[in-house]
Amino acid sequence: IPGNSKNISEFFLLELSDDPEMQPFIFPLLLGLFLPMYLVTMLGNLLIILAVIFDSHLHTPMYFFLFNLSLADMGFISTTNPKMIVDIQTHNRVISYVGCLTQMSIFILEGAMDCTLLAVMAYDRFVAICHPLHYTVVMNPRLCCILVLVSFLVSLLESQVHNWIVLQLTCFKNVEVSNFFCDPSQLLKLACSDALTNNIFMYFVDDIFAGIPVSGILFSYTQILSSILKVPSLGGRYKAFSTCGSHLAVVCLFYGTGLGVYLSSAVSHSPRKDAVASVLYTVVTPMLNPFIYSLRNRDMKRAVRRFLSKTVYSQYMCHPFGV
Template identity: 70%
Template sequence: SGCTSYKESQNLTHVSEFFLLGLSDDPEVQPLLLELFLSMYLVSVLGNLFIILAVISDSHLHTPMYFFLSNLSLVDIGYTSTTIPKMIVNIQTHSRVISYAGCLTQMSIFILFGCLDSLLLTVMAYDRFVAICHPLHYPVTMNPHLCGFLVLMSFLISILDSQLHNLLVLQLTCFKNVEISSFFCDPSQLLKLACSDTSINNLLIYFIGTIFGGIPLLGILYSYTQVISSILRVSSSSGKYKAFSTCSSHLSVVCLFYGTSFGVYFSSAVSHFPKKGVVASVVYAVVSPLMNPFIYSLRNRDIKSALWRLLNRIV
Protein backbone atom coordinates (compact mmCIF):
# COMPACT_ATOMS: atom_id res chain seq x y z
CA SER A 1 0.00 0.00 0.00
CA GLY A 2 3.02 2.25 0.39
CA CYS A 3 1.86 3.26 3.91
CA THR A 4 4.35 3.55 6.73
CA SER A 5 3.31 2.81 10.30
CA TYR A 6 4.33 5.31 12.94
CA LYS A 7 4.58 4.89 16.69
CA GLU A 8 2.20 6.93 18.77
CA SER A 9 5.12 8.53 20.61
CA GLN A 10 6.83 9.80 17.44
CA ASN A 11 5.92 13.39 16.68
CA LEU A 12 6.26 14.53 13.06
CA THR A 13 6.81 18.22 12.63
CA HIS A 14 7.55 18.86 8.94
CA VAL A 15 4.89 16.67 7.34
CA SER A 16 5.04 16.80 3.54
CA GLU A 17 2.42 14.14 2.80
CA PHE A 18 -0.41 12.05 4.21
CA PHE A 19 -1.74 8.58 3.39
CA LEU A 20 -5.43 8.17 2.59
CA LEU A 21 -6.36 4.71 3.88
CA GLY A 22 -9.59 4.64 1.86
CA LEU A 23 -12.36 2.10 2.25
CA SER A 24 -10.48 -1.19 2.24
CA ASP A 25 -6.95 -2.65 2.53
CA ASP A 26 -7.94 -5.85 0.71
CA PRO A 27 -6.23 -5.97 -2.75
CA GLU A 28 -9.06 -8.15 -4.13
CA VAL A 29 -11.66 -5.48 -3.29
CA GLN A 30 -9.75 -2.66 -5.06
CA PRO A 31 -10.93 -3.43 -8.66
CA LEU A 32 -14.53 -3.62 -7.42
CA LEU A 33 -14.18 -0.27 -5.62
CA LEU A 34 -12.61 1.26 -8.74
CA GLU A 35 -15.52 0.15 -10.96
CA LEU A 36 -18.14 1.15 -8.39
CA PHE A 37 -16.80 4.66 -7.75
CA LEU A 38 -15.95 5.35 -11.38
CA SER A 39 -19.50 4.42 -12.46
CA MET A 40 -21.05 6.44 -9.59
CA TYR A 41 -18.89 9.44 -10.48
CA LEU A 42 -19.77 9.31 -14.18
CA VAL A 43 -23.50 8.91 -13.47
CA SER A 44 -23.37 11.81 -10.97
CA VAL A 45 -21.54 14.17 -13.34
CA LEU A 46 -23.65 13.25 -16.40
CA GLY A 47 -26.91 13.42 -14.42
CA ASN A 48 -26.16 16.87 -13.05
CA LEU A 49 -24.84 18.03 -16.44
CA PHE A 50 -28.12 16.96 -18.10
CA ILE A 51 -30.08 18.98 -15.51
CA ILE A 52 -27.97 22.10 -16.31
CA LEU A 53 -28.35 21.59 -20.09
CA ALA A 54 -32.10 20.99 -19.75
CA VAL A 55 -32.53 24.25 -17.80
CA ILE A 56 -30.39 26.25 -20.26
CA SER A 57 -32.01 24.82 -23.41
CA ASP A 58 -35.67 25.04 -22.31
CA SER A 59 -37.18 28.54 -22.11
CA HIS A 60 -39.99 27.21 -19.85
CA LEU A 61 -37.36 26.55 -17.20
CA HIS A 62 -35.91 30.07 -17.20
CA THR A 63 -37.37 30.76 -13.74
CA PRO A 64 -35.71 31.39 -10.34
CA MET A 65 -36.44 27.83 -9.11
CA TYR A 66 -34.62 26.20 -12.04
CA PHE A 67 -31.86 28.83 -12.01
CA PHE A 68 -31.07 27.75 -8.43
CA LEU A 69 -31.42 24.07 -9.38
CA SER A 70 -28.88 24.41 -12.22
CA ASN A 71 -26.47 26.12 -9.77
CA LEU A 72 -27.03 23.27 -7.29
CA SER A 73 -26.22 20.73 -10.03
CA LEU A 74 -23.04 22.64 -10.90
CA VAL A 75 -22.01 22.62 -7.23
CA ASP A 76 -22.74 18.87 -6.99
CA ILE A 77 -20.39 18.23 -9.94
CA GLY A 78 -17.66 20.17 -8.11
CA TYR A 79 -18.50 18.43 -4.82
CA THR A 80 -17.93 14.90 -6.18
CA SER A 81 -14.99 16.00 -8.38
CA THR A 82 -13.09 17.14 -5.27
CA THR A 83 -12.77 13.64 -3.78
CA ILE A 84 -13.67 10.81 -6.18
CA PRO A 85 -11.11 11.34 -9.02
CA LYS A 86 -8.26 11.38 -6.45
CA MET A 87 -9.61 8.16 -4.91
CA ILE A 88 -9.89 6.49 -8.36
CA VAL A 89 -6.30 7.54 -9.24
CA ASN A 90 -5.04 6.19 -5.89
CA ILE A 91 -6.70 2.80 -6.46
CA GLN A 92 -5.44 2.65 -10.06
CA THR A 93 -1.83 3.56 -9.18
CA HIS A 94 -1.79 1.54 -5.89
CA SER A 95 -0.70 4.70 -4.11
CA ARG A 96 -2.39 6.39 -1.18
CA VAL A 97 -0.19 9.45 -0.96
CA ILE A 98 -1.57 12.99 -0.93
CA SER A 99 0.74 15.96 -0.39
CA TYR A 100 0.25 18.28 2.60
CA ALA A 101 -0.68 21.18 0.28
CA GLY A 102 -2.93 18.87 -1.77
CA CYS A 103 -4.66 17.69 1.39
CA LEU A 104 -5.39 21.24 2.58
CA THR A 105 -6.57 22.26 -0.91
CA GLN A 106 -8.88 19.25 -1.17
CA MET A 107 -10.29 19.94 2.31
CA SER A 108 -10.91 23.64 1.51
CA ILE A 109 -12.65 22.96 -1.81
CA PHE A 110 -14.74 20.13 -0.32
CA ILE A 111 -15.97 22.37 2.53
CA LEU A 112 -16.58 25.22 0.04
CA PHE A 113 -18.87 23.04 -2.11
CA GLY A 114 -20.51 21.40 0.92
CA CYS A 115 -21.40 24.78 2.43
CA LEU A 116 -22.53 26.09 -0.97
CA ASP A 117 -24.81 23.05 -1.35
CA SER A 118 -26.36 23.80 2.04
CA LEU A 119 -26.87 27.51 1.29
CA LEU A 120 -28.35 26.89 -2.17
CA LEU A 121 -30.86 24.47 -0.62
CA THR A 122 -31.79 27.29 1.78
CA VAL A 123 -32.17 29.79 -1.07
CA MET A 124 -34.37 27.26 -2.91
CA ALA A 125 -36.53 26.87 0.21
CA TYR A 126 -36.92 30.67 0.35
CA ASP A 127 -37.91 30.63 -3.34
CA ARG A 128 -40.66 28.07 -2.61
CA PHE A 129 -41.77 30.10 0.43
CA VAL A 130 -42.26 33.25 -1.69
CA ALA A 131 -43.90 31.28 -4.54
CA ILE A 132 -46.48 29.57 -2.30
CA CYS A 133 -47.01 32.05 0.56
CA HIS A 134 -46.80 35.27 -1.51
CA PRO A 135 -47.60 34.23 -5.11
CA LEU A 136 -48.70 37.72 -6.23
CA HIS A 137 -45.39 39.26 -5.14
CA TYR A 138 -43.28 36.40 -6.54
CA PRO A 139 -42.29 37.94 -9.94
CA VAL A 140 -41.27 41.22 -8.26
CA THR A 141 -39.55 39.68 -5.21
CA MET A 142 -37.62 36.91 -7.00
CA ASN A 143 -36.21 39.18 -9.72
CA PRO A 144 -32.98 38.25 -11.60
CA HIS A 145 -30.90 40.72 -9.55
CA LEU A 146 -31.95 39.15 -6.23
CA CYS A 147 -31.41 35.62 -7.59
CA GLY A 148 -27.88 36.49 -8.73
CA PHE A 149 -27.17 38.25 -5.43
CA LEU A 150 -28.32 35.23 -3.37
CA VAL A 151 -26.06 32.87 -5.34
CA LEU A 152 -23.09 35.28 -5.04
CA MET A 153 -23.61 35.70 -1.27
CA SER A 154 -23.86 31.91 -0.86
CA PHE A 155 -20.51 31.58 -2.66
CA LEU A 156 -18.80 34.27 -0.53
CA ILE A 157 -20.11 32.79 2.74
CA SER A 158 -18.90 29.34 1.63
CA ILE A 159 -15.40 30.72 0.95
CA LEU A 160 -15.38 32.20 4.49
CA ASP A 161 -16.44 28.83 5.96
CA SER A 162 -13.74 26.88 4.09
CA GLN A 163 -11.01 29.37 5.04
CA LEU A 164 -11.99 29.25 8.72
CA HIS A 165 -11.60 25.45 8.62
CA ASN A 166 -8.29 25.90 6.83
CA LEU A 167 -7.00 28.27 9.51
CA LEU A 168 -7.86 25.78 12.25
CA VAL A 169 -5.93 23.00 10.52
CA LEU A 170 -2.96 25.30 9.76
CA GLN A 171 -2.58 25.81 13.54
CA LEU A 172 -1.47 22.17 13.79
CA THR A 173 2.33 22.11 13.79
CA CYS A 174 3.02 18.43 14.49
CA PHE A 175 1.33 15.09 13.87
CA LYS A 176 1.63 11.74 15.68
CA ASN A 177 0.57 9.88 12.53
CA VAL A 178 0.13 10.58 8.81
CA GLU A 179 -2.51 7.91 8.07
CA ILE A 180 -5.97 9.43 7.41
CA SER A 181 -8.66 6.78 7.91
CA SER A 182 -10.81 8.10 5.06
CA PHE A 183 -10.70 8.49 1.27
CA PHE A 184 -10.31 12.28 1.44
CA CYS A 185 -8.87 14.96 3.73
CA ASP A 186 -11.42 15.76 6.41
CA PRO A 187 -10.68 18.45 9.06
CA SER A 188 -11.93 16.25 11.92
CA GLN A 189 -9.62 13.41 10.73
CA LEU A 190 -6.60 15.75 10.60
CA LEU A 191 -7.32 17.01 14.12
CA LYS A 192 -7.27 13.39 15.38
CA LEU A 193 -3.73 13.00 14.01
CA ALA A 194 -2.37 16.09 15.79
CA CYS A 195 0.07 15.51 18.67
CA SER A 196 -0.99 18.68 20.50
CA ASP A 197 -4.24 19.15 22.41
CA THR A 198 -6.96 19.89 19.85
CA SER A 199 -9.98 20.19 22.14
CA ILE A 200 -10.35 23.94 21.37
CA ASN A 201 -9.90 23.29 17.62
CA ASN A 202 -12.55 20.55 17.76
CA LEU A 203 -14.89 22.84 19.65
CA LEU A 204 -14.37 25.60 17.07
CA ILE A 205 -14.94 23.20 14.16
CA TYR A 206 -18.25 22.05 15.64
CA PHE A 207 -19.17 25.67 16.41
CA ILE A 208 -18.41 26.75 12.80
CA GLY A 209 -20.28 23.69 11.53
CA THR A 210 -23.29 24.59 13.68
CA ILE A 211 -23.29 28.21 12.45
CA PHE A 212 -22.77 27.47 8.75
CA GLY A 213 -24.90 24.32 8.76
CA GLY A 214 -27.45 25.03 11.50
CA ILE A 215 -28.59 28.53 10.41
CA PRO A 216 -29.37 27.42 6.82
CA LEU A 217 -31.26 24.40 8.20
CA LEU A 218 -33.31 26.67 10.49
CA GLY A 219 -34.07 28.86 7.45
CA ILE A 220 -35.28 25.79 5.52
CA LEU A 221 -37.42 24.58 8.45
CA TYR A 222 -38.98 28.04 8.90
CA SER A 223 -39.70 28.32 5.14
CA TYR A 224 -41.36 24.93 5.04
CA THR A 225 -43.48 25.44 8.17
CA GLN A 226 -44.88 28.53 6.44
CA VAL A 227 -45.27 26.66 3.13
CA ILE A 228 -47.08 23.69 4.75
CA SER A 229 -49.44 25.96 6.70
CA SER A 230 -50.24 27.83 3.44
CA ILE A 231 -50.84 24.56 1.56
CA LEU A 232 -53.18 23.33 4.29
CA ARG A 233 -55.27 26.49 3.90
CA VAL A 234 -55.84 25.73 0.19
CA SER A 235 -59.43 24.50 -0.19
CA SER A 236 -59.16 22.25 -3.28
CA SER A 237 -57.28 18.94 -3.05
CA SER A 238 -55.86 19.43 -6.58
CA GLY A 239 -54.48 22.83 -5.50
CA LYS A 240 -52.87 21.25 -2.44
CA TYR A 241 -51.32 18.48 -4.57
CA LYS A 242 -49.97 20.96 -7.14
CA ALA A 243 -48.44 23.18 -4.44
CA PHE A 244 -46.89 20.25 -2.61
CA SER A 245 -45.53 18.63 -5.79
CA THR A 246 -43.39 21.73 -6.48
CA CYS A 247 -41.74 21.26 -3.06
CA SER A 248 -41.53 17.46 -2.74
CA SER A 249 -38.33 16.97 -4.80
CA HIS A 250 -36.54 19.80 -2.96
CA LEU A 251 -37.64 18.40 0.42
CA SER A 252 -36.32 14.95 -0.56
CA VAL A 253 -32.91 16.45 -1.47
CA VAL A 254 -32.82 18.45 1.81
CA CYS A 255 -33.57 15.30 3.86
CA LEU A 256 -30.91 13.30 2.00
CA PHE A 257 -28.22 16.02 2.29
CA TYR A 258 -28.79 16.98 5.94
CA GLY A 259 -29.61 13.44 7.09
CA THR A 260 -26.30 12.06 5.77
CA SER A 261 -24.27 15.13 6.86
CA PHE A 262 -25.49 14.93 10.47
CA GLY A 263 -25.00 11.16 10.38
CA VAL A 264 -21.33 11.65 9.52
CA TYR A 265 -20.70 14.33 12.16
CA PHE A 266 -22.41 12.39 14.94
CA SER A 267 -20.79 9.08 13.96
CA SER A 268 -17.32 10.71 13.91
CA ALA A 269 -17.95 12.31 17.31
CA VAL A 270 -19.41 9.20 19.00
CA SER A 271 -18.02 6.15 17.17
CA HIS A 272 -14.60 4.65 17.92
CA PHE A 273 -14.65 2.68 14.66
CA PRO A 274 -13.11 4.82 11.86
CA LYS A 275 -14.55 2.63 9.07
CA LYS A 276 -18.11 3.50 10.12
CA GLY A 277 -17.34 7.17 9.58
CA VAL A 278 -15.78 6.40 6.19
CA VAL A 279 -18.90 4.59 4.97
CA ALA A 280 -21.06 7.47 6.23
CA SER A 281 -18.78 9.93 4.38
CA VAL A 282 -19.33 8.02 1.13
CA VAL A 283 -23.08 8.49 1.52
CA TYR A 284 -22.97 12.28 1.83
CA ALA A 285 -19.94 12.93 -0.41
CA VAL A 286 -20.96 10.61 -3.26
CA VAL A 287 -24.50 9.27 -2.94
CA SER A 288 -26.21 12.61 -2.18
CA PRO A 289 -24.94 14.44 -5.35
CA LEU A 290 -25.61 11.25 -7.34
CA MET A 291 -29.25 11.04 -6.22
CA ASN A 292 -30.17 14.71 -6.75
CA PRO A 293 -30.64 14.51 -10.57
CA PHE A 294 -32.74 11.35 -10.18
CA ILE A 295 -34.94 12.91 -7.49
CA TYR A 296 -35.55 16.04 -9.58
CA SER A 297 -36.02 14.25 -12.91
CA LEU A 298 -38.36 11.59 -11.50
CA ARG A 299 -40.45 13.85 -9.25
CA ASN A 300 -40.58 16.99 -11.38
CA ARG A 301 -42.73 16.95 -14.51
CA ASP A 302 -41.13 20.10 -16.04
CA ILE A 303 -37.60 18.73 -15.70
CA LYS A 304 -38.70 15.32 -17.00
CA SER A 305 -40.26 16.80 -20.17
CA ALA A 306 -37.27 19.17 -20.68
CA LEU A 307 -34.86 16.22 -20.39
CA TRP A 308 -36.86 14.23 -22.97
CA ARG A 309 -36.79 17.17 -25.38
CA LEU A 310 -33.03 17.57 -24.82
CA LEU A 311 -32.35 13.85 -25.37
CA ASN A 312 -34.48 13.82 -28.54
CA ARG A 313 -32.49 16.80 -29.82
CA ILE A 314 -29.17 15.06 -29.07
CA VAL A 315 -30.25 11.70 -30.54
Protein backbone atom coordinates in the same frame (compact mmCIF):
# COMPACT_ATOMS: atom_id res chain seq x y z
CA ILE B 1 5.70 10.02 12.69
CA PRO B 2 6.08 13.30 14.57
CA GLY B 3 7.28 16.44 12.91
CA ASN B 4 6.65 20.06 12.20
CA SER B 5 3.70 20.68 9.88
CA LYS B 6 5.86 22.90 7.67
CA ASN B 7 8.21 19.96 7.08
CA ILE B 8 5.51 17.38 6.41
CA SER B 9 5.24 16.83 2.69
CA GLU B 10 2.49 14.21 2.55
CA PHE B 11 -0.27 12.34 4.34
CA PHE B 12 -1.56 8.79 3.88
CA LEU B 13 -5.28 8.28 3.31
CA LEU B 14 -7.25 5.34 4.64
CA GLU B 15 -7.74 2.20 2.57
CA LEU B 16 -11.34 0.98 2.44
CA SER B 17 -10.08 -2.57 3.03
CA ASP B 18 -7.17 -3.72 5.22
CA ASP B 19 -7.36 -7.43 4.38
CA PRO B 20 -4.38 -8.27 2.09
CA GLU B 21 -5.98 -11.54 0.94
CA MET B 22 -9.21 -9.84 -0.10
CA GLN B 23 -7.64 -6.83 -1.82
CA PRO B 24 -7.26 -8.52 -5.26
CA PHE B 25 -11.04 -9.04 -5.22
CA ILE B 26 -12.18 -5.91 -3.37
CA PHE B 27 -10.25 -3.31 -5.37
CA PRO B 28 -11.75 -4.26 -8.78
CA LEU B 29 -15.17 -4.34 -7.12
CA LEU B 30 -14.69 -0.87 -5.62
CA LEU B 31 -13.34 0.48 -8.89
CA GLY B 32 -16.30 -0.98 -10.78
CA LEU B 33 -18.64 0.65 -8.25
CA PHE B 34 -17.23 4.15 -7.74
CA LEU B 35 -16.23 4.92 -11.33
CA PRO B 36 -19.76 4.33 -12.77
CA MET B 37 -21.28 6.26 -9.85
CA TYR B 38 -19.00 9.21 -10.57
CA LEU B 39 -19.77 9.14 -14.29
CA VAL B 40 -23.53 8.89 -13.65
CA THR B 41 -23.34 11.83 -11.24
CA MET B 42 -21.44 14.01 -13.68
CA LEU B 43 -23.67 13.07 -16.61
CA GLY B 44 -26.91 13.56 -14.65
CA ASN B 45 -25.93 16.99 -13.35
CA LEU B 46 -24.54 17.99 -16.75
CA LEU B 47 -27.89 17.13 -18.38
CA ILE B 48 -29.70 19.34 -15.86
CA ILE B 49 -27.26 22.21 -16.51
CA LEU B 50 -27.60 21.93 -20.29
CA ALA B 51 -31.40 21.58 -20.10
CA VAL B 52 -31.63 24.76 -17.99
CA ILE B 53 -29.34 26.65 -20.36
CA PHE B 54 -31.00 25.67 -23.64
CA ASP B 55 -34.68 25.40 -22.62
CA SER B 56 -36.35 28.80 -22.27
CA HIS B 57 -39.17 27.24 -20.21
CA LEU B 58 -36.66 26.66 -17.43
CA HIS B 59 -35.39 30.23 -17.27
CA THR B 60 -37.02 30.77 -13.88
CA PRO B 61 -35.55 31.35 -10.38
CA MET B 62 -36.20 27.77 -9.26
CA TYR B 63 -34.21 26.26 -12.14
CA PHE B 64 -31.54 28.96 -11.90
CA PHE B 65 -30.88 27.79 -8.34
CA LEU B 66 -31.04 24.15 -9.47
CA PHE B 67 -28.44 24.98 -12.13
CA ASN B 68 -26.08 26.26 -9.45
CA LEU B 69 -26.85 23.32 -7.16
CA SER B 70 -25.85 20.92 -9.95
CA LEU B 71 -22.57 22.81 -10.41
CA ALA B 72 -21.93 22.53 -6.67
CA ASP B 73 -22.72 18.79 -6.69
CA MET B 74 -20.31 18.22 -9.57
CA GLY B 75 -17.57 20.08 -7.71
CA PHE B 76 -18.45 18.31 -4.44
CA ILE B 77 -18.02 14.78 -5.79
CA SER B 78 -15.06 15.72 -8.00
CA THR B 79 -13.10 16.84 -4.94
CA THR B 80 -12.92 13.33 -3.48
CA ASN B 81 -14.10 10.70 -5.97
CA PRO B 82 -11.45 10.94 -8.76
CA LYS B 83 -8.64 10.83 -6.19
CA MET B 84 -10.24 7.79 -4.54
CA ILE B 85 -10.65 6.04 -7.92
CA VAL B 86 -6.99 6.69 -8.83
CA ASP B 87 -5.86 5.48 -5.40
CA ILE B 88 -7.85 2.26 -5.80
CA GLN B 89 -6.38 1.71 -9.27
CA THR B 90 -2.76 2.46 -8.32
CA HIS B 91 -2.88 1.19 -4.69
CA ASN B 92 -1.49 4.57 -3.70
CA ARG B 93 -2.68 6.32 -0.54
CA VAL B 94 -0.37 9.33 -0.62
CA ILE B 95 -1.63 12.90 -0.78
CA SER B 96 0.67 15.90 -0.48
CA TYR B 97 0.34 18.36 2.40
CA VAL B 98 -0.67 21.15 0.01
CA GLY B 99 -2.99 18.77 -1.85
CA CYS B 100 -4.61 17.75 1.42
CA LEU B 101 -5.32 21.36 2.41
CA THR B 102 -6.57 22.15 -1.10
CA GLN B 103 -8.90 19.15 -1.16
CA MET B 104 -10.21 20.02 2.29
CA SER B 105 -10.87 23.66 1.32
CA ILE B 106 -12.69 22.83 -1.92
CA PHE B 107 -14.67 20.02 -0.26
CA ILE B 108 -15.96 22.36 2.47
CA LEU B 109 -16.63 25.12 -0.09
CA GLU B 110 -18.77 22.87 -2.31
CA GLY B 111 -20.52 21.20 0.64
CA ALA B 112 -21.36 24.58 2.15
CA MET B 113 -22.63 25.74 -1.25
CA ASP B 114 -25.02 22.77 -1.27
CA CYS B 115 -26.20 23.72 2.20
CA THR B 116 -26.78 27.42 1.48
CA LEU B 117 -28.33 26.83 -1.96
CA LEU B 118 -30.84 24.40 -0.44
CA ALA B 119 -31.83 27.19 1.96
CA VAL B 120 -32.13 29.66 -0.93
CA MET B 121 -34.30 27.19 -2.85
CA ALA B 122 -36.50 26.76 0.24
CA TYR B 123 -36.97 30.54 0.35
CA ASP B 124 -37.87 30.50 -3.34
CA ARG B 125 -40.57 27.88 -2.70
CA PHE B 126 -41.79 29.90 0.31
CA VAL B 127 -42.31 32.99 -1.84
CA ALA B 128 -43.91 30.96 -4.66
CA ILE B 129 -46.47 29.26 -2.39
CA CYS B 130 -47.09 31.84 0.33
CA HIS B 131 -46.89 34.99 -1.84
CA PRO B 132 -47.66 33.84 -5.39
CA LEU B 133 -48.91 37.24 -6.60
CA HIS B 134 -45.62 38.90 -5.65
CA TYR B 135 -43.35 36.07 -6.77
CA THR B 136 -42.05 37.64 -9.99
CA VAL B 137 -41.45 40.96 -8.23
CA VAL B 138 -39.68 39.48 -5.20
CA MET B 139 -37.66 36.80 -7.00
CA ASN B 140 -36.30 39.10 -9.68
CA PRO B 141 -33.08 38.25 -11.57
CA ARG B 142 -31.04 40.73 -9.54
CA LEU B 143 -32.06 39.16 -6.21
CA CYS B 144 -31.45 35.64 -7.56
CA CYS B 145 -27.90 36.53 -8.58
CA ILE B 146 -27.28 38.23 -5.23
CA LEU B 147 -28.51 35.15 -3.34
CA VAL B 148 -26.18 32.86 -5.30
CA LEU B 149 -23.25 35.26 -4.86
CA VAL B 150 -23.88 35.53 -1.11
CA SER B 151 -24.10 31.72 -0.92
CA PHE B 152 -20.70 31.45 -2.59
CA LEU B 153 -19.08 34.10 -0.39
CA VAL B 154 -20.46 32.58 2.82
CA SER B 155 -19.28 29.13 1.72
CA LEU B 156 -15.85 30.50 0.82
CA LEU B 157 -15.62 32.15 4.24
CA GLU B 158 -16.49 28.88 5.99
CA SER B 159 -13.90 27.04 3.91
CA GLN B 160 -11.17 29.54 4.73
CA VAL B 161 -12.02 29.52 8.45
CA HIS B 162 -11.56 25.73 8.50
CA ASN B 163 -8.35 26.12 6.55
CA TRP B 164 -7.10 28.69 9.06
CA ILE B 165 -7.91 26.35 11.99
CA VAL B 166 -5.87 23.51 10.44
CA LEU B 167 -2.99 25.87 9.59
CA GLN B 168 -2.72 26.70 13.31
CA LEU B 169 -1.47 23.16 13.92
CA THR B 170 2.30 23.32 14.33
CA CYS B 171 2.98 19.62 14.77
CA PHE B 172 1.47 16.29 13.71
CA LYS B 173 2.05 13.09 15.70
CA ASN B 174 0.95 10.94 12.76
CA VAL B 175 0.36 11.25 9.02
CA GLU B 176 -2.30 8.50 8.73
CA VAL B 177 -5.62 10.22 7.93
CA SER B 178 -8.55 8.04 9.07
CA ASN B 179 -10.64 8.70 5.98
CA PHE B 180 -10.37 8.42 2.20
CA PHE B 181 -10.18 12.22 1.89
CA CYS B 182 -8.76 15.08 3.97
CA ASP B 183 -11.21 16.06 6.66
CA PRO B 184 -10.40 18.91 9.11
CA SER B 185 -11.71 16.90 12.08
CA GLN B 186 -9.35 14.04 11.16
CA LEU B 187 -6.38 16.39 10.81
CA LEU B 188 -7.10 17.87 14.24
CA LYS B 189 -6.88 14.36 15.69
CA LEU B 190 -3.33 14.08 14.32
CA ALA B 191 -2.11 17.18 16.16
CA CYS B 192 0.75 16.70 18.62
CA SER B 193 -0.65 19.23 21.07
CA ASP B 194 -4.09 19.26 22.64
CA ALA B 195 -6.47 20.46 19.92
CA LEU B 196 -9.50 20.77 22.21
CA THR B 197 -9.75 24.53 21.71
CA ASN B 198 -9.47 24.15 17.95
CA ASN B 199 -12.11 21.39 18.00
CA ILE B 200 -14.52 23.50 20.02
CA PHE B 201 -13.98 26.48 17.73
CA MET B 202 -14.42 24.30 14.61
CA TYR B 203 -17.70 22.83 15.86
CA PHE B 204 -18.87 26.32 16.84
CA VAL B 205 -18.12 27.52 13.29
CA ASP B 206 -19.93 24.49 11.83
CA ASP B 207 -22.97 25.13 14.02
CA ILE B 208 -23.14 28.76 12.94
CA PHE B 209 -22.66 28.16 9.21
CA ALA B 210 -24.95 25.12 9.11
CA GLY B 211 -27.48 26.38 11.66
CA ILE B 212 -28.49 29.49 9.72
CA PRO B 213 -29.40 27.64 6.47
CA VAL B 214 -31.19 24.89 8.44
CA SER B 215 -33.17 27.54 10.35
CA GLY B 216 -34.09 29.17 7.04
CA ILE B 217 -35.26 25.84 5.61
CA LEU B 218 -37.33 25.03 8.71
CA PHE B 219 -38.90 28.50 8.73
CA SER B 220 -39.72 28.32 5.02
CA TYR B 221 -41.35 24.91 5.25
CA THR B 222 -43.25 25.84 8.40
CA GLN B 223 -44.80 28.74 6.51
CA ILE B 224 -45.34 26.59 3.41
CA LEU B 225 -47.12 23.89 5.43
CA SER B 226 -49.28 26.51 7.15
CA SER B 227 -50.30 27.98 3.78
CA ILE B 228 -51.01 24.58 2.24
CA LEU B 229 -53.27 23.56 5.13
CA LYS B 230 -55.39 26.65 4.44
CA VAL B 231 -56.14 25.46 0.89
CA PRO B 232 -59.72 24.11 0.97
CA SER B 233 -59.46 21.33 -1.63
CA LEU B 234 -57.30 18.23 -1.33
CA GLY B 235 -56.26 18.55 -4.98
CA GLY B 236 -55.16 22.13 -4.41
CA ARG B 237 -53.07 21.08 -1.42
CA TYR B 238 -51.38 18.32 -3.41
CA LYS B 239 -50.67 20.66 -6.33
CA ALA B 240 -49.18 23.28 -4.02
CA PHE B 241 -47.02 20.79 -2.13
CA SER B 242 -45.87 18.99 -5.29
CA THR B 243 -44.02 22.12 -6.40
CA CYS B 244 -41.55 21.67 -3.53
CA GLY B 245 -41.58 17.86 -3.30
CA SER B 246 -38.28 17.38 -5.15
CA HIS B 247 -36.52 20.03 -3.10
CA LEU B 248 -37.81 18.55 0.16
CA ALA B 249 -36.60 15.09 -0.92
CA VAL B 250 -33.10 16.46 -1.66
CA VAL B 251 -33.04 18.32 1.68
CA CYS B 252 -33.96 15.12 3.56
CA LEU B 253 -31.34 13.14 1.63
CA PHE B 254 -28.58 15.73 2.13
CA TYR B 255 -29.12 16.34 5.83
CA GLY B 256 -30.16 12.75 6.53
CA THR B 257 -26.91 11.30 5.20
CA GLY B 258 -24.91 14.09 6.86
CA LEU B 259 -26.55 13.35 10.21
CA GLY B 260 -25.95 9.64 9.65
CA VAL B 261 -22.22 10.25 9.10
CA TYR B 262 -22.07 12.41 12.25
CA LEU B 263 -23.86 9.83 14.41
CA SER B 264 -21.79 7.00 12.94
CA SER B 265 -18.54 8.75 13.81
CA ALA B 266 -19.83 9.50 17.32
CA VAL B 267 -20.94 5.91 18.04
CA SER B 268 -18.46 3.86 16.00
CA HIS B 269 -14.77 3.65 16.83
CA SER B 270 -13.87 2.01 13.53
CA PRO B 271 -12.28 4.39 10.98
CA ARG B 272 -13.34 2.15 8.08
CA LYS B 273 -16.97 2.15 9.18
CA ASP B 274 -16.79 5.94 9.36
CA ALA B 275 -15.28 6.00 5.86
CA VAL B 276 -18.07 3.79 4.48
CA ALA B 277 -20.62 6.15 6.03
CA SER B 278 -18.80 9.08 4.43
CA VAL B 279 -19.21 7.42 1.02
CA LEU B 280 -22.99 7.83 1.34
CA TYR B 281 -22.57 11.55 1.97
CA THR B 282 -19.89 12.32 -0.60
CA VAL B 283 -20.77 9.93 -3.44
CA VAL B 284 -24.33 8.64 -3.21
CA THR B 285 -26.11 11.92 -2.40
CA PRO B 286 -24.73 13.94 -5.38
CA MET B 287 -25.56 10.98 -7.65
CA LEU B 288 -29.19 10.77 -6.52
CA ASN B 289 -29.98 14.51 -6.69
CA PRO B 290 -30.33 14.66 -10.53
CA PHE B 291 -32.62 11.61 -10.48
CA ILE B 292 -34.83 13.13 -7.79
CA TYR B 293 -35.24 16.38 -9.70
CA SER B 294 -35.69 14.76 -13.11
CA LEU B 295 -38.01 11.95 -12.05
CA ARG B 296 -40.28 14.07 -9.85
CA ASN B 297 -40.39 17.16 -12.06
CA ARG B 298 -42.41 17.11 -15.29
CA ASP B 299 -40.87 20.30 -16.66
CA MET B 300 -37.36 18.96 -16.11
CA LYS B 301 -38.21 15.60 -17.70
CA ARG B 302 -39.67 17.33 -20.76
CA ALA B 303 -36.67 19.67 -21.01
CA VAL B 304 -34.17 16.80 -20.81
CA ARG B 305 -36.10 14.83 -23.44
CA ARG B 306 -36.22 17.87 -25.74
CA PHE B 307 -32.51 18.50 -25.27
CA LEU B 308 -31.58 14.88 -25.95
CA SER B 309 -33.87 14.66 -28.99
CA LYS B 310 -32.39 17.86 -30.43
CA THR B 311 -28.87 16.57 -29.80
CA VAL B 312 -29.57 13.23 -31.46
CA TYR B 313 -31.37 14.92 -34.38
CA SER B 314 -28.52 17.38 -34.96
CA GLN B 315 -25.98 14.56 -34.87
CA TYR B 316 -28.04 12.59 -37.38
CA MET B 317 -28.38 15.58 -39.73
CA CYS B 318 -24.63 16.21 -39.59
CA HIS B 319 -23.79 12.50 -40.03
CA PRO B 320 -26.86 10.85 -41.63
CA PHE B 321 -24.92 7.74 -42.65
CA GLY B 322 -22.99 7.42 -39.41
CA VAL B 323 -19.73 8.65 -40.92
